[in-house]
Amino acid sequence: MKFGLFYELQLPRPLDAETWDPDAERRLFEEMFEQVELADRLGYHYVFFVEHHFLEEYAHSTSPEIMLAALSRRTEQIRLGHGVIQMPPAINHPARVAERIASLDVISGGRVEFGTGEGTSDAELGGFLIDRALKKSMWEEGTRECVRMMSRTPYAGYEGEHFSMPARNVIPKPLQKPHPPLWVAASRRETTLLAARFGMGSLGFGFETPEETAVRVEEYYRLIREECFPIGEAINPGLLVLNQFMAAETDEEAVRRSADGPGFFSYSLGYYSTTRGTQRSESGARLIDEHQPGVTNIHRRFDALPQEQKDGRTQLREAKLMTQEEIAAAEPEHEMARALFRAARSGSAIGSPASIRENIKRYEDAHTDVMVFNAQCGARKHEHVMEAIELFGKEVLPEFAERHETKHRPWRERQLEGVPYPINSSI
Amino acid sequence: MPRYDNVEDAAVRALLEQATTAMREGDPTSAVRTCCDAFLMLIERAPDLLEANLPADEKIHHQQFPRLGANLYGVDGQPEIRFERERFSLSDAITYLDFTTDNALRLEK
Numbered sequence: 001m002k003f004g005l006f007y008e009l010q011l012p013r014p015l016d017a018e019t020w021d022p023d024a025e026r027r028l029f030e031e032m033f034e035q036v037e038l039a040d041r042l043g044y045h046y047v048f049f050v051e052h053h054f055l056e057e058y059a060h061s062t063s064p065e066i067m068l069a070a071l072s073r074r075t076e077q078i079r080l081g082h083g084v085i086q087m088p089p090a091i092n093h094p095a096r097v098a099e100r101i102a103s104l105d106v107i108s109g110g111r112v113e114f115g116t117g118e119g120t121s122d123a124e125l126g127g128f129l130i131d132r133a134l135k136k137s138m139w140e141e142g143t144r145e146c147v148r149m150m151s152r153t154p155y156a157g158y159e160g161e162h163f164s165m166p167a168r169n170v171i172p173k174p175l176q177k178p179h180p181p182l183w184v185a186a187s188r189r190e191t192t193l194l195a196a197r198f199g200m201g202s203l204g205f206g207f208e209t210p211e212e213t214a215v216r217v218e219e220y221y222r223l224i225r226e227e228c229f230p231i232g233e234a235i236n237p238g239l240l241v242l243n244q245f246m247a248a249e250t251d252e253e254a255v256r257r258s259a260d261g262p263g264f265f266s267y268s269l270g271y272y273s274t275t276r277g278t279q280r281s282e283s284g285a286r287l288i289d290e291h292q293p294g295v296t297n298i299h300r301r302f303d304a305l306p307q308e309q310k311d312g313r314t315q316l317r318e319a320k321l322m323t324q325e326e327i328a329a330a331e332p333e334h335e336m337a338r339a340l341f342r343a344a345r346s347g348s349a350i351g352s353p354a355s356i357r358e359n360i361k362r363y364e365d366a367h368t369d370v371m372v373f374n375a376q377c378g379a380r381k382h383e384h385v386m387e388a389i390e391l392f393g394k395e396v397l398p399e400f401a402e403r404h405e406t407k408h409r410p411w412r413e414r415q416l417e418g419v420p421y422p423i424n425s426s427i
Numbered sequence: 428m429p430r431y432d433n434v435e436d437a438a439v440r441a442l443l444e445q446a447t448t449a450m451r452e453g454d455p456t457s458a459v460r461t462c463c464d465a466f467l468m469l470i471e472r473a474p475d476l477l478e479a480n481l482p483a484d485e486k487i488h489h490q491q492f493p494r495l496g497a498n499l500y501g502v503d504g505q506p507e508i509r510f511e512r513e514r515f516s517l518s519d520a521i522t523y524l525d526f527t528t529d530n531a532l533r534l535e536k
Contacts, residue, residue, distance in 0.1 A: 133495050137516035161514060190525055197521050227429060229450070229517060 001364045001400050001408065002427065004046025005039050005389070006083060006242055006372040007032060009061040012264055012299035012379050019294075025060060029067070031382040033074060035375070035389055040075035042393030043401065045426075047071065048083030048115065048203070048372055053091075053124045057298045058268035065100045072108035079426055080108055083203055083372075084117035084185045087146070088138035089163035090128045091119065095170055097142070098149035102174040110175035113426065115203055116143045117185035121272045123288070138162045140231070143182075147232040151178040178233035181425050183240070192216050192239070196223035199235030199421060201369075205242045210362035213241060217367045221415040234424035237416060238369040243349040243360070245373030246380070247388040247396075251351040257384040258350050260302070264378030267302045299379070349373060353395040364400060367411060369427045434531045436472070439465050443531070446524050455520035456513075462523035463497050463508045466530070470506045473534050477506045493526055495519045 011028050013019060036047050049064035061067065068080040085097055105112040118139040119125050125132055141160050149155045154169035174180055183201040186192040189212075195202035202220060204213075217239055224237050244262045248254035271287055281287060287301070348359035349371075363371055373392075375385045416423065431443035442465035449458040470476045480492040481501050492499040496512030496519070 133511075136495055136518045136522065140516045140518040161516075190522065193525055194518060194521055198518075227447075 001360070001368050002045040002370045002404055003392075003397055003400065004044055004048060004079070004081070004370060004372040005036060005376075006048045006050075006374050007061055007067075007376060008050050008052070008059040008265075008374070009067075010058060010265065010268070010377045011060045012057050012268075012302075013297045015297075015300055015303055018297070028060065031385075032067070032376060033070065034382070035385055036071055036078065037074055038386060038389050039393065040078040042390065043397060044078055044389075044393060045401075046079045046081050046113065046370060046372060048081035048113070050083055051086050051117075052121075053086075054127050054293070055121065055123060055268075055272050056293070056296075058265075058272055065104060068104055068112075069107065072104060072111065078111070079113050080104065080111045081113035081183075082115040083113075083205075084115035084183070086119040086124070087116045087142035088119060088125075088128070088130050088135055089142050090130055090138070092142070094142045094146035094163065095149055095165060095168070098146045098170045099172070101146075101180060102150055102170075102172045105174035105176055105180055106172055110180075112174065112176065112180040113183060113201075114180040115183040115185065116200075117203075123272050123291075134162070139184075143184075144231050147179050147182065150174050151233045176424060178422070178424070181236035181238075182232045182234075183236065183238075189216060192220055193223060196220045196237075197227055197229055199224065199228050199230035199232065199237070201236045201238035201240065201425070201427075203240050203242075207243065208241055210366045210368075213239070213363060213368050214366035224416070225419055228419075228421065230421050234422040235419070236425045236427075237412070237419075237423065238425055238427045239367075240370040240372060241363060241368055242372050242374060244377075245349040245375045245388065245392070246384070247349075247351070247353060247356060247391040248384075249352060249391075251355050254351045254355075254388075257380070257388070259378065259380055261378035261380040262350075262374075264299065264302050265374065267305075268298050271298055271301075353391060356392065357396050357399075360396075360400075364403065364408070367408065369408070369412070430525075430528050431531075434528065435535050436468075436531065439468055439531050442468065443524065443528055446520070446527075450517060450520050450524070455517045456515045458520035459497050459515040459523050460510070462520070462527045466492060466499075466523075466527045467506055467508065469527070469530055469534060476530065476534075477501055477504075493519075493522050495522060497523065 009028055009032060011020065011024060039047065049061045049067050050059055051061065051064050052059035053062055064082055072080060085092055101112055101114050116139065118135040125135060141162050145158050149170035150173060154167055157167035158164060181201060183203045184191065184195045186195050186202040186204055187206040192202045192204065220239055228235065246254045246258040248257050349356050360371060375388060429447060431440055431447065434440040434443060442461050446458040446461040449461060480499050482494065496515065497508055497510050500507045500509060
């Protein structure tokens with residue numbers, strides 16, 4: 001199993017002021033650069049940045065291409081991932097995406113991972129006046145044509161349902177041929193199956209358990225072999241899972257340093273979500289319906305929750321980790337609520353190196369290809385995130401990286417035997 | 428072996444196979460329409476499926492019949508699927524196919 005970092009670039013508003021100080025975003029970005037540079041030196045394989053819009057406090061990663069371009073000049077080996085670019089043409093025109101991806105690939109020496117997605121929240125889709133019913137076909141059309149623009153000379157042009165353009169040669173072309181590895185955001189089982197059918201890596205952002213991952217791995221590779229309609233010129237078989245992360249010398253210290261990070265992550269995610277699981281007031285009204293852009297302090301709302309409720313979200317029990325059995329017993333039945341619950345929990349990658357090693361081994365046993373860590377979240381301290389990246393990178397990552405080469409890679413090759421499509425994958 | 432091969436109901440399985448063939452032949456719009464026929468057949472077998480799949484604020488969108496332009500309604504207690512788009516993409520077709528297959532398999536458990 002390979003490892004990476006995952007960034008929403010969370011920036012909770014201060015509790016004692018109405019808005020951020022003028023330097024807060026610059027500081028956030030600079031700290032992230034330091035964290036990724038450290039991860040690069042320690043041999044982490046990937047960094048992924050989301051693209052979200054208008055989701056104050058939850059995600060200030062609105063222009064991932066800028067962050068990745070900067071990192072391409074500050075790092076040596078780490079793969080630079082979009083996790084994801086929102087592909088509806090009204091948000092990102094496919095030609096502009098092709099130009100940006102190819103340019104980044106050239107200046108980074110071929111280190112780009114091209115993650116794609118539809119967009120999810122009404123706050124974002126509504127901001128670009130996108131009809132939710134059309135977003136899936138917009139994603140497909142935008143992604144397919146974007147890949148053709150990168151790999152074909154000239155691009156023949158297109159007349160589609162959601163965008164059209166005449167023949168042009170879209171330049172530059174990416175260093176990786178025929179194009180960088182393709183991924184799609186897959187928070188749910190259904191989208192993992194979709195990823196397989198399109199020959200794309202599955203960016204599993206739903207905090208799946210090892211048991212769920214094992215089932216998905218089996219289904220995913222079977223579909224790759226038997227029912228694949230590649231969206232690109234080369235397929236990128238792979239399953240990635242996202243996990244909450246904080247490492248320290250002891251479990252108790254990791255939980256203390258984790259603070260309310262996962263809790264705030266889950267709360268703010270739910271706040272902007274429009275399906276079941278969204279945060280509601282005592283009267284049952286959706287908080288998002290009362291949201292005032294530029295004014296509402298989500299962090300303060302979170303902080304005002306009764307302590308037992310916040311503890312329930314982060315599952316801190318006298319600064320101890322819950323057992324897997326306790327976690328399973330407490331999980332909500334509904335998928336979205338369950339994903340938020342899992343996003344909040346102090347789970348399998350929060351603890352001492354020994355605890356984390358034991359817990360994430362279960363994902364390795366399930367043949368997970370990549371695990372990315374949500375380290376920067378909520379109001380966590382930068383120095384704690386740095387120490388966690390270093391501790392894990394030195395004490396846990398190397399043995400997994402070694403087994404990736406000796407055990408996982410041969411297993412993958414067996415899964416992909418007979419697949420007739422070209423493969424471009426960094427896994 | 429395609430997933431629909433595990434569906435025991437021969438009529439439903441035949442429709443899912445037909446939808447898959449349409450997808451392979453580059454006709455996702457026909458595939459969506461065929462999946463809709465299959466889902467209406469499932470509602471005939473299990474009428475509770477209709478109520479469970481009608482849109483409501485408190486339900487989870489993706490656990491219901493997809494609303495990507497072939498949308499399910501209840502008219503006087505009877506199911507009706509209205510096609511509110513003329514064309515569907517392959518990803519739309521895959522979404523309807525997987526949803527219908529999952530429900531067919533679940534009903535037979």
